[in-house]
Amino acid sequence: MMDNSLSNPYVSTHHEPGKYETHDGIISPQGPLNILSKMEIAKLLDASQSGLYHLFRSCSLAVLNCGNYLDDGKELLERYPDFSIGLVQEERGIKLAIKNAPASAFVDGKMIKGISEHLFTVLRDVIYASGELQSSGKFDLVTTKGLTDAVFQMLRNAGMLVPGLDPNLVVCWGGHSISRGEYDYTKEVGYQLGLRGLDICTGCGPGAMKGPMKGATIGHAKQRIPGGRYIGITEPGIIAAEAPNPIVNQLTIMPDIEKRLEAFVRTGHGIIVFPGGAGTAEEILYILGILLHPENSDIPFPLIFTGPKNSADYFLRIHEFIGQTLGEKAQRLYRIIIDEPDTVAREMVAGIRQVREFRKHTDDAYYFNWQLRINEDFQQPFMPTHENMKNLALHKTQPDHLLAANLRRAFSGIVAGNVKEEGIRAIEEFGVFELDGDIEIMQPVDELLASFAAQNRMKLPGKAYHPCYKILKQV
Known part of the structure; x- marks a missing residue:
């Protein structure tokens, strides 16, 4: 001491x-x-x-x-x-x-x-x-119900769950390494959300995680809305790369990335995705995998991809990747809106209105989405070891939501190799991760990651990017 x-x-x-x-x-x-x-x-x-x-x-x-x-x-x-x-x-x-x-x-x-x-x-x-x-033995960290209960208890202990509030929490995902124009656009979207009384939840770091919060503070101030919530959810492995920005007035550190992601979708009433890199792709695959599960087909969950005009090609590439790997059904789960912040906000308000009616009709809590089915493939912590990365099931002979889960793990490992202390040390000691799978999956993965690197979305500007992965393509 x-x-x-x-x-x-x-x-x-x-x-x-x-x-x-x-x-x-x-x-x-x-x-x-x-x-x-x-x-x-x-x-x-x-x-x-x-x-x-x-x-x-x-x-x-x-x-x-x-x-x-x-x-x-x-x-x-x-x-x-x-x-x-x-x-x-x-x-x-x-x-x-x-x-x-x-x-x-x-x-x-x-x-x-x-x-x-x-x-x-x-x-x-x-x-x-x-x-x-x-360590207490109070939680069942093996079953899906037990893991969801653990997420609930962590959020409740952090004061994140507030009964009596109408649904108004928008989760904003996106990269910490984005251009100034993209950052300014996230602020404008946040401003439009704030004017409409919506609160913001992000990964709490810089870039696309800070911008929406900063914009929302102005929108809330203009509407004289006191007590705006600017929620940040992180986890130990990523916190150094995405240090909490001071606008965050409610912060929680979940034990791992899987519980962090579940916390986002259980507490949020809609999600907006801004441009990003491998971490944003991981988040997109997570939410698409959950919404693709047959038991979630009737649950409303507004999902919008948006950015300024110069980000249109980025989202086109994301859209093509999703179509090539998960198919048209996955593409129908989101809407892409380019360079229209007010339209994004209006669409989110309309989507959250549907969420409120559904929760009210089904008697579900406004502050925690209990009905959303999240199975263990999205809950059990994935350790990005070299062996686990190479053995991922990256092929189409499985349900789409399970393919999304394995693709999510692949991108999670790349994030670890890019920015997490333990991942960086593993790459230094054993060399790059190898990803192996069917060529119809691995080719789109390779092309998407290459586009991220070319656009400087894998590391902060000014830093040379050395890939932490190698793509093996099976014919």
Whole structure:
């Protein structure tokens, strides 16, 4: 544990030549988390127990690095090797003691309040996921119902589920590495949504995740709508690449990407997809796979792909890829709207109105979509090892929703190899991932990924992209 004698919360700044400027400090709780048991504190700080402290440290560093655009979890940890964070227990609760934190998290020596809130969210969710979700034995993490219940409990613990509100939450997906014009377009769409009283949920990072929130704040302000919700949902592996932006006023860190994706579709009442890269393709395949399941055919779920004029070719390529792999039925599940932010907002309002009527008629909750069938192929965590990636079932001799699940796993592995610390280290040690499958599947995958790389959608601008994958095509 760190030195409890620190009393001045903002005592020092460090800036050595060739190193990044850092701050030390002791931070008081922001939000409801201010009491922990001695056992929880010991577990958190004991690095030998399931790597929990390493997880807490890496997620906290990502939050503190907000605004410093970086999409490499391994590089972030290497930039701040001396960063540490510990708990100071007092009679009135706890405080966080940090050393060598990124200076950008502070203004005039004081931590930005939104970042401070996010820091305590990390503490809350890391402890809850480890102590309650994974170790307590209270949750059945094998069955579909048990996994959905775990997602529900995580969201409820984070205060995300609010009874009594009419459906109004729009999930916005898209890349962190997008052009300025695309970013400005996401803000305009968010503005139009905000004018119509809709709240925003994103992956909480920069780019297409920040823009809609920023636009919605202006729309809400003009309509004098208090208490707008700007929800961010992330997971430990991706948080370094998509550090929570300070507009997020409700943040939760789900244990893995599968629970993160389920949280989006269970809480959201409609989804808007902006341009992105492999991670956005993963999200698209996830929602299409779920909506393709026969049991979900009658459940309304508005899904819109949109971007400015110069993104039209991007969505044309996505549309062709979906047609080549999943077919026309999948293509009918979404609408593509180019360069018309107000049309996007009006279509989303109309779609959410249908969602409300359906939920009301079927007596389903407005705040959590219990009726949506999500089977274990979309729920069980996929570990992107070299063996698992090569053994994916990438062929058409299976139901479309299962093919979507396996394609989703393939893109999830590529995201891991691109930006996640463990994925990057695996590529460095064992070489690139190999993807093997039928040529009628692998050819479109190869072409789509190549188009992402050519458009600089795999890494932030200015960074050379070295593919973490190799496509093997079976005839």
